[in-house]
Amino acid sequence: MSLKHVLGSCHCGAVQYEADVDLSKGTIRCNCSICTKARAWFTFAGGEQFHLIAGESNMSSYQWTPPGRPSPGLIYRFCKTCGVRIYATGDAEFMGGKFYALAVATFDNVSTDELTAAPLRFIDNRHDRFD
Numbered sequence: 001m002s003l004k005h006v007l008g009s010c011h012c013g014a015v016q017y018e019a020d021v022d023l024s025k026g027t028i029r030c031n032c033s034i035c036t037k038a039r040a041w042f043t044f045a046g047g048e049q050f051h052l053i054a055g056e057s058n059m060s061s062y063q064w065t066p067p068g069r070p071s072p073g074l075i076y077r078f079c080k081t082c083g084v085r086i087y088a089t090g091d092a093e094f095m096g097g098k099f100y101a102l103a104v105a106t107f108d109n110v111s112t113d114e115l116t117a118a119p120l121r122f123i124d125n126r127h128d129r130f131d
Contacts, residue, residue: 003049004114008106010079010086015055017086019045019102026119027104034064034076038085041105043118047098050087055079059086074101 003020027043029035060080063072074088088101104115 004110006102006110007108008086008102009108010055010082010084010106012079012082012084014058014081015079015084015086016053017102018051018053019100020049021045021102023110023114023118026121027115028121028123030123032066040085041103042088042101043104044095045100045102046096047100050100050102 002024003022005018005020007016007018009016021043023043025043027041029041034040058080059077062076062078063074064076065072073092074090076085076088078085084106085103086106087103089098090101091098104110107115
């Protein structure tokens with residue numbers, strides 16, 4: 001495992017974070033209805049590997065309960081000023097507990113070459129197939 005310390009922010013810079021991620025584990029694209037609309041591209045950080053530096057008061061949340069589910073699986077966080085979706089939070093045993101799904105487009109110190117070198121996995125959440 002090779003952790004990279006990433007810095008991230010929204011477009012206007014009001015929200016800033018840092019996290020340690022393992023890009024060798026890859027990134028994901030999901031085809032559920034919300035991710036399709038947002039063209040979501042994520043990588044993950046555990047709850048202990050994420051730190052919000054600035055902007056908590058400048059963020060809004062969105063929760064969506066997929067059909068057939070009792071509750072939302074994720075809480076999406078975005079900047080109230082510029083509208084950029086920065087990350088989603090969740091808590092799942094198979095993910096090791098609390099986690100952050102970081103939008104790779106918000107990384108400030110990761111090159112395009114680093115992102116394209118990371119394995120990309122497509123997840124069929126539209127049909128509840130996480131594998």
